[in-house]
Amino acid sequence: MKLYEYMAKEIFRRNGIPVPMGAVFTGVDGVAAFQEKTGSVAIKSQVLSGGRGKAGGIKFATEPQDAISKVQELLASKIKGCQVETVLIEEKVTIERELYLAITVDGSKRQIVLLASVAGGMDIEQVPEEQVIKRFIDITIGLQPYATREITRQMGLKGREAKQTEEVMLKLYQVFRKYDAELVEINPLVVTPSQVLAADGKMTVDDEAAYRFLPEVPYVEEKTAVEKKADDLGISYVELDGEVGVMANGAGITMATLDLLQHFGSSARNFMDAGGGSSEKATAAALEILLSTNPKALLINIFGGITRCDDVARAFVQVKKALDLKLPVVIRLVGTNEDLGTAILREQGIESFKSVEEAVTKVISLLKGGGTDVHNS
């Protein structure tokens, strides 16, 4: 789960990482007073996508009226398709230089990695890799002060700048561990004449650890209503814009199914990995989600492992009865309890395929042919 900048910064602040003085607004109430108290301010749209600065999502003001109108302007705008609902107004700080700092996990090394660069700021993604220092952290000893000294040495920082940056690194690592983060990022970490502070803040926490999140971790809804419903069922679901509703079990096979639809000239309405071990009830709920997006056809591709084919078959029969399906549906069913599943479908007059090639080409021919449910014909 991604946190908004203002949430990440609140967590940083609680954990001793300096951030600019700021306040959060969802309307103009209090904006004038805050600006007057603070002086020159930055007004920052709170959106989860990157590249906000370049998209015009950050404005500056030095007068109360100007601040109000810019808040209004931002709250009326969209950044990369997302409606701005909140702004963070912060004191403007004197920037001597902009650094970059992030901690995440390197999957191929199976280790935590700290990234640091003196080329912080908006274009960090364009910075050549050799200008980004990578330091792997052994989780059994954690990030120790000596490692931060070596990092600042490689960055070429000296004196106060180095010491304060080292402090921030140590605290950022604590945040990373304490909050089960997948990513914490400060870009830029700005050096002012007196301190270094987090001028921006990104934080992604690990949903799998949600049960042990500290109470100060807020909940952020990033999903569409349908995606959220799927999520509650433990299903990975992403809305796409094609024509065939797809349900499969396993991310890889789902992607491969989408690839096949594309290969044979169609496209998917969604990505749905119904996961392993889904029960009959969960499968039925997943099917209802699929239908709610009005696809032109359904393709169910089940390779039973933990998922049992008979569960899927029973669920499909139940949904079909309840909803009186009119669209073409093709089912491919192999693996655990395959014979049982096939038999349940056959009892209801529904045919299933063993071959994924046949299933995919069948659903496409049905689509092109006009949309009747052949299995029931």
Next chain:
Amino acid sequence: MKLYEYMAKEIFRRNGIPVPMGAVFTGVDGVAAFQEKTGSVAIKSQVLSGGRGKAGGIKFATEPQDAISKVQELLASKIKGCQVETVLIEEKVTIERELYLAITVDGSKRQIVLLASVAGGMDIEQVPEEQVIKRFIDITIGLQPYATREITRQMGLKGREAKQTEEVMLKLYQVFRKYDAELVEINPLVVTPSQVLAADGKMTVDDEAAYRFLPEVPYVEEKTAVEKKADDLGISYVELDGEVGVMANGAGITMATLDLLQHFGSSARNFMDAGGGSSEKATAAALEILLSTNPKALLINIFGGITRCDDVARAFVQVKKALDLKLPVVIRLVGTNEDLGTAILREQGIESFKSVEEAVTKVISLLKGGGTDVHNS
């Protein structure tokens, strides 16, 4: 630093280890009220030495007047030579069985070790070693739940008894780590019909970590006034009852010096390891401590490593001038800056030895011969 039972239990309680309901008293005020509220109570002398129960330091009462008189009795008593100044009064608990639990460090394994036994209670030191389960803990992963399950399995505990004991172990380990403990011990850990609780509590914290002790760690003065003064100077000092005041640098050589005094028929007034790297000023202060215990003679045995012989020589000259020493003093001086030290002493007409044998036999002959300072003769 050893903590009193009531202090250890307060730390246990804060960290989720169940302890009997109790209150601390240094006089009889409130004793009657506490007994009336609680019913049957145990009144426990708060002393740092073991074997308190057998020494009569624990009494029981079921009536207010009886509680008061037993508190008075204990506060007027000594346990193994220590005046009882505080009592802990606790509810009496129903004991189904008594377990033993401790966590300490095994120096030869360089690891933390948990000790557990179903033979808890007063005579744990007599329990054969095979009845005490020893489990080493890798500090990089800490004590994990699975290890506690294996320990209770080996103890033969089942069900609730096992689960609650496992909980206590996990929390006791947290206490051990969080408070920089050298030892945490619960003897007995009593099983009551509803819970397991720490009926006694011992805790020794590592003085070297005093700078980072949590605020809830109290300070316990265990030393004599002179020992405390030495401690403040960073000197290891133990009062003994012999005749020669000894100062040396290093615990091993100090012990060896004491052994030599004994071997040649005398005895030491103290153990004083003035440590490595002591400055002239600290050395002078150490000498003053020695003199304050009125030894019949002084033996200074310095093998210079970090300690420099010239510092010791200058300090001795200074103290000698300031205090007008009348007792016999023998100085043995070798090692770093030995020539310089010897020269400084010689300038003041003081002779020093290179041989420890000569120095020890000399101080003894002076003692027997009547107590003049030969170095100045």
Next chain:
Amino acid sequence: MSIILNQTTRIIVQGITGTQGQFHTGQMIAFGSKIVGGVSPGKGGQEVHGVPVYDTVEEAMLKQQVDASVIFVPAKLVKDCALEALEAGIKTLVIVTEHVPLHDTLEIMAYAEKQKAEIVGPNTYGLISPGQCKIGIMPNNIFMPGEVGVVARSGTLSYEIVYQLTGAGVGQSSVVGLGGDRVVGMSFIQVLEKFEADPATKAVVLVGEIGGNAEEKAADYIKGMTKPVVAFLAGKSAPPGKRMGHAGAIIERGKGTFKSKVEALTAAGVSVANLPWEVGPLVKQALAQGSEKVYG
């Protein structure tokens, strides 16, 4: 022959009394795996499918000789059970459970390194040497003993590929699912090394997907392999920037794209199949060429 598992491998099941643990213990026994014990705290003394249940791994290992363990416990308990197996001296550990918190996985991996143990998973269907032994949850009936090693990141997709292989008459020496999480124990390269060294394996199929750089790294290793490798990759049609489930399918900074993976593998001499049912024929072709190379 095969890698990691064979007919003598002695296995314990952690979480054997749970629904999944019970079901798959039965399935593994039916496949011929030697399940010598199960672990379930507080359930010691019971039996599951005739297999004795112990309270702890240490107890199981006191009473049985054990080569490998498979974990079926809920995600919250995985770290504890994995560390338990590792401390007790298990050197091959398969973690089937999905949804294990990332930081827990990192701690498990660090301790496994210290204990010099190999971990497959988390979030894996396990590994199998057809005709000999399986550890995990894969369906029993799609595999066929043979001489092709299969290694995959994704679970069900590797069943699909194995199904295609078996359908084409191409049997497997061993099949390994690395697990679908961002951090997993064994990597493509570690499994490829074992296949390269295994006399019973004549060719290898690698099943990958977009996201991460595991396939690119594998390609580097494959350059030095003597055995032919065929690959199939999922995610060609995925729109950039959308996260497709747990698959690591986050396309970032031009790395981990379908294109970069195909290029890296092709450059390493790997035949990359366009469609799942092309894998079998490509493997046959590679084996035929391989025989020519060696014997012709």
Next chain:
Amino acid sequence: MSIILNQTTRIIVQGITGTQGQFHTGQMIAFGSKIVGGVSPGKGGQEVHGVPVYDTVEEAMLKQQVDASVIFVPAKLVKDCALEALEAGIKTLVIVTEHVPLHDTLEIMAYAEKQKAEIVGPNTYGLISPGQCKIGIMPNNIFMPGEVGVVARSGTLSYEIVYQLTGAGVGQSSVVGLGGDRVVGMSFIQVLEKFEADPATKAVVLVGEIGGNAEEKAADYIKGMTKPVVAFLAGKSAPPGKRMGHAGAIIERGKGTFKSKVEALTAAGVSVANLPWEVGPLVKQALAQGSEKVYG
């Protein structure tokens, strides 16, 4: 020859700009040790006795080939500096600093085990191969090159014993101070193994003291040694139950007493000296007998 150190050992000093670090760097150089660098955060670019100072150990190791490091930093900083040296790949680490918190030492030891490094100390005077190299704070002038290895728990007492040896004309191959803390890195046994394997060492002197069971454990090992061992132990006169400084001199449950140590060592064939000045003669006697045994 000698153990651990010789004239080619390249050493860095952590905490080189502190008072002790500076003084003992000078002393080590004067003795002939190859001090190739020092580390002192924020002081990089300076020099101490002509030795270049670096900001971090990693920087030092980029610029110098390094075999060993010695730590002189304050107790609070020891853990950080020790982990730094270990992560950077130092395999021989000497921690001179005293008053290191026990839990810090435990963490250092666990990481050293992982990194397969050897630690001497904390709270040690270091180690020395007379005529070749020293790392630590021992006085330079009491040692004499020779063929007797010395290993001791206590610092100054081992100077005393070396002084007696040198006075008796008995030179030393290497002298190792294990350190006076409750938990230290290298043990008697590890050093005895090295002496046993070192062709230049013909006999060993073990200097122990009451408390703990290190001497008893050493005795077990000595039973299998081919080289003669002479011991001296301190603490015969210590009253039970009094803690004598940092020496581990806590006498508990009848273990670690003077008597139990003398008995264990004597049973292992060790000659235990009663008085410090008996050590030299006992070693000479053992060497004479040893020669007889081997050549006679």
